[in-house]
Amino acid sequence: MELRQASSATELDGATPVHGGTEVVPLLRAGLLSADTLIDIRPIVPRGISRERIGAGATLAELECDPQVPAALREACRLAASPQLRNMGSLAGNLLQATRCWYWRLNWPCRLHGGDECFAQEGEHREHAIVANDFCASGHPSDVAATLVALDAVLHTSTRTLPVAELYRLPTEDNRATTTLEPGELILEVEVPPCDASVYLKAMDRKRWAFPLVGVAAARSGDSTRIALAGVAPVPWLLDGELDDATPLPGNAYKVELAQALVRRAKTALASA
Amino acid sequence: MSNTLNVNDHLYEFHSPAGTTLAETLRDELALTGTKVACAEGHCGACTVLVDGSPTLACITLAHSVGDAKVTTIEGLREHPMVESFVRSDALQCGFCTPGQIVSAVALVEAKAVPTRDEIRHAMAGNLCRCGAYPKIEEAIRTWQD
Known part of the structure; x- marks a missing residue:
């Protein structure tokens, strides 16, 4: 394996980009990712925070305590991962993290690995998805991604500008990817439009250092409120309605009630903010 | 590189x-x-x-x-008073997680010499202890300047 430093975004061809390494290194070690060449992109990804524009290389620890950052995003960062991981992990890396589904992590030949079965649907799925879970039942683990969807953030990549929601796609028979990022494309900046109030609420198995069972991000601008959820679908889920059309699996129906309760609490918090 | x-x-x-x-x-x-x-x-x-x-x-x-x-x-924190504080508070059983605990604790008190209970729990959340010595670890960090 070779590791080199990037000096421009055009030299990523065929190389695996690594920033904080908190996702890439464990995946390499677990054999879930293979790479001949790793390219350290820290020199070419902006890191500063300037009002609405956040460098994609900012760490979660930096976002967690910066008053320029909307409250929901600060809270999502504060409740994510562990202090060490927040010191290391970048904003864009967090958006691109892979699922925590143990069948995927244990390299079972599931649909995300190109196979023809979602083992979680018949197996252990207490932590898995309750909507859009018919093809792959993984739950998206990123508190930050759901929050940026609620905040209607925009990504500036090395090749295009897109709403953060369009970074994600539900996997299908023909295309098992869960993001729309092209090979060699780098997320460089995240633009977060101002809002009047925002909140992030997270249900987890322990109070710290846990992935979301359900995370609810809500942002209000004037009369309009956007709500997005983590942990309920294979991608960050923009809420439309009340989750009455959820399709929970036998072992995770509790999540519907949990999500609905957190949505109610988030709305109440926004109303009094 | x-x-x-x-x-x-x-x-x-x-x-x-x-x-x-x-x-x-x-x-x-x-x-x-x-x-x-x-x-x-x-x-x-x-x-x-x-x-x-x-x-x-x-x-x-x-x-x-x-x-x-x-x-x-x-090894670079041998002389740091936090080490002695962990001993004084008996903040370990098997001791395997202790080097990592002390390193995180030192970073915390370098940033804020007298952290609150919540700040200690927030800053130390990424250091797991299978012996469950958490109350004593918290005590060691609270009393490191004693």
Whole structure:
């Protein structure tokens, strides 16, 4: 394996980009990712925070305590991962993290690995998805991604500008990817439009250092409120309605009630903010 | 990429191949075995070292990516009063997680000498202790200047 430093975004061809390494290194070690060449992109990804524009290389620890950052995003960062991981992990890396589904992590030949079965649907799925879970039942683990969807953030990549929601796609028979990022494309900046109030609420198995069972991000601008959820679908889920059309699996129906309760609490918090 | 490491203010050359982690290089090549590896996948915090003062997981940090940053391991904190405080508070049983606990605790008190209970719990959340010595660890951090 070779590791080199990037000096421009055009030299990523065929190389695996690594920033904080908190996702890439464990995946390499677990054999879930293979790479001949790793390219350290820290020199070419902006890191500063300037009002609405956040460098994609900012760490979660930096976002967690910066008053320029909307409250929901600060809270999502504060409740994510562990202090060490927040010191290391970048904003864009967090958006691109892979699922925590143990069948995927244990390299079972599931649909995300190109196979023809979602083992979680018949197996252990207490932590898995309750909507859009018919093809792959993984739950998206990123508190930050759901929050940026609620905040209607925009990504500036090395090749295009897109709403953060369009970074994600539900996997299908023909295309098992869960993001729309092209090979060699780098997320460089995240633009977060101002809002009047925002909140992030997270249900987890322990109070710290846990992935979301359900995370609810809500942002209000004037009369309009956007709500997005983590942990309920294979991608960050923009809420439309009340989750009455959820399709929970036998072992995770509790999540519907949990999500609905957190949505109610988030709305109440926004109303009094 | 760099094949030197600044560890505890000492400059080391190392020869591990690309892809080697900082924890492996510290332990296997530089013989600094105070840094422990338990889960080896970035979950438990046993391998915590400081990189430019920030608690960092050495088991998932690539050694060649550290560059000029200053690495501080438990060996570099021998004289820090936090070590004595852990002993005084009996803040360990098996002791395997202790180097990582002390490294995280030192970073916390360097940032804020008298942290609140909530600040201690927030800052120490990434250091797991299977013996369950948490109350004593918290006590050691509260009383480190005594």
